[in-house]
Amino acid sequence: MxxxxxxxxxxxxxxxxxxxxxxxxxxxxxxxxxxxxxxxxxxxxxxxxxxxxxxxxxxxxxxxxxxxxxxxxxxxxxxxxxYHEDDPDSDANRAVGEISHGAEPEVRLDGECYVFATSRAKLEPHGNFSWCRIAGPDTGARYQSQFYAEIGEGISPVVSARDRHVILFVTQGEGQVEIAGRRFDFAARTGAYVKPGEAFRLHARTPTKLYISTGPALEALSFPDAMAHNFDGAHPERLAEIDPAQRHAMAERYFQMLVSKPHGSSLITQFIGNIPRSKAEPHKHLYEEALIFLNGAGMVWTERTKTRVGPGDVLFLPRKQTHSVQCLVDGGFDVVGVICPGDNPSINY
Ligand code: FES
Structure with missing residues (x-):
């Protein structure tokens, strides 16, 4: 043809x-x-x-x-x-004002877009599980919520997001995640999926840090007294691990799907990508997106603002928000993305 x-x-x-x-x-x-x-x-x-x-x-x-x-x-x-790189030193980009962070974890950019620094967040303890909300209905999120948690060694409380889809991403630690009574080994840089109606807890062998995403959005996590053993065996594969063989090229960048439809996650999708030293052209998506920065250093740009980001920061992007991520270091940024609703992070306009 x-x-x-x-x-x-x-x-x-x-x-x-x-x-x-x-x-x-x-x-x-x-x-x-x-x-x-x-x-x-x-x-x-x-x-x-x-x-x-x-x-x-x-x-x-x-x-x-x-x-x-x-x-x-x-x-x-x-x-x-x-694929076009954007020149961060163009006249138009030089006119974009940089916003520095204050004492609060949030740095507000255009509209309802913001960066949340987990390093400046005040965590609320619940047993050995200390957590905070990054994005949710009270911050303008309509389709997904993001939470961050740190867990000391040992068994965490049971955590529930009620009838929401839940996606976890462990950035530090090792042990087992127990989902509705079934246990899976995890290590750093592991994603995991918890189906609506199931709860989870961690059996942490070492201090553990993780991000918890829900779709649809949810105000707060809850802590049931006991673990219900209602694991949905229709989707027995619940972990998603880094596998270079599963990378998709996207111009000079690449990404790998982590938790997605094959795991049973029909609404919310997780991927990990690498952004080389460069600034992408500004673009938009029809899905709501959270980008979790794992390493490196860079700048996130919206129409009229920009701010620096580093490990532990999360960029929350409402639907149709013009944005661009610039990596400032050799070796690039590793970034975990969570999109909702949607299953394809390469669709943009
Ligand atoms: S414009 Fe053709 S695939 Fe996106």
Whole structure:
């Protein structure tokens, strides 16, 4: 089959209306992108019909290489010439003001976007489990919540997020995580999935630090008196470990899916990525995202602000928030991302 033309190397944001029919241009020749104007006549391409079931915002593919037609699946990221670095010293970027942190853990950026420093957070103890809220309904999060916890050696209290999907990411420590009565070994840099209705606790052999993500958002964790043994055996694989063989290239960056649909997580998705020394072009996503910085040093940028980030900081990004991450050190940033709702971190516009 002949290759389609490439009218654009990223997606088209569009607000579709319930009941309306949209004919997406597959050949790339239309002058009314992303929609068909009949220019495919005489080619082997046919437009793709999409009938909207509800009012929603979508990203139509502009590169015409997507495998999820008519919507972007991130394939554009690896097209030659598609990835552009941004010059942090351009005139426009020099005008962006840097915000320094104060005593509080949050550094507010544009809109409801902010950076939360776990190093400045006041943790609330519950037995050997000390924790804080990073993002939740009270901070503007609509789709996910983020919590941070530190656990001393030994068995932690039982922790519940009620009917939410829960994703864990251990940054330090080793031991076992017990999910609804079933135990799994963990070490640093392990992700784990807890299904709605299940609770978890840690059997920590060494002091342990972890991030706890929920989807949908939740005000606070709760601590049931006992562990219910209601493990859902339909999804027995609950751990996600770093495996370089599972990396996906994304221009000069790469990422690996951690907890995602194969684990049973149908709403919220976790991945780990590496950002080399550079500044990406500003872009947006349709999902809400939290980026947990594991190492390195850098700067996060929004439209009008920027601030420095390092290990233990979390960037919370509302849907459609223009942003860019700049890594300032050799070796790059390792970053854990949590997106909700969504299962593909390479879709952007
Ligand atoms: S624009 Fe084609 S896959 Fe994203």
């Amino acid at each position: 002949a290759a389609p033309e490439t009218p654009r190397t990223k997606g088209y944001y569009f607000e579709v209306q319930a009941g309306r029919r949209y004919f997406w241009c597959a050949c790339g020749r239309s002058a009314t992108q992303p929609f068909c104007d009949g220019s495919h006549a005489g080619t082997e391409f046919q437009p793709v019909l999409f009938v909207a079931e509800k009012d929603e915002d979508v990203i139509f593919c502009g590169c015409k290489r997507t495998a999820t037609r008519p919507f972007c699946d991130g394939a554009h990221n690896n097209l030659p010439g598609a």
